[in-house]
């Protein structure tokens with residue numbers, strides 16, 4: 001049996017930058033360093049940060065003083081404003097790709113476009129993007145959700161950075177049919193696009209795909225969806241204990257990809273786990 005690990009599996013530039021900034025903040029400011037929600041969708045890293053003093057809080061009003069770290073997928077505009085009003089020290093780890101999407105969402109709305117955000121409405125990045133729109137915004141997850149939309153005169157489309165290109169393309173095509181004027185920005189980040197392409201290529205070549213990353217990580221879930229469309233034997237795992245011997249029976253080649261928030265040591269651990277599981281099964 002052969003295990004093939006995608007070249008760009010694991011932590012992306014934006015997540016690495018956020019982790020580094022958080023560890024630096026912990027060293028520099030020591031106590032009272034907080035994130036609102038986990039810094040990244042990876043429980044192991046969140047645990048390591050906790051050990052050096054970075055504490056997860058539920059909301060901005062739970063933080064009385066000290067340092068707040070904004071996560072890589074950004075925060076809503078009002079939250080940033082509130083943090084400043086409270087006099088908190090801000091370490092802004094918002095990924096530059098997310099900032100770019102926020103900037104487009106704002107400028108489109110200022111120019112009178114109805115903004116369509118392609119993404120998952122409940123995801124913090126999308127909540128943040130929406131908060132930058134000065135006017136009306138519609139969040140759409142799939143082309144089907146646009147089915148009953150009557151259309152508009154001027155429509156601007158922006159994607160959540162972890163969207164699949166195919167989904168974005170289909171929604172833009174639908175907007176073209178229903179809008180008088182359309183302006184679309186492909187704000188899917190390079191890291192996501194690269195990981196999705198590699199995952200797709202790999203899924204065509206193997207008998208089973210293991211997608212590694214937090215179960216609540218949007219980009220990892222998206223990777224698993226993309227692979228599953230090609231290969232039914234696709235499994236999304238977060239920890240090595242989740243691997244099951246029947247997945248690998250009579251399989252010649254196993255593909256491994258990791259989400260943008262999955263550290264390389266987690267990928268190595270699970271890849272070793274695959275070898276172990278195969279030899280035991």
Ligand code: SF4
Pocket residue numbers: 012013014015072073095096097098161162189190191192219260
């Ligand atoms: S997935 Fe893309 S947008 Fe998100 S943190 Fe990584 S590089 Fe930035």
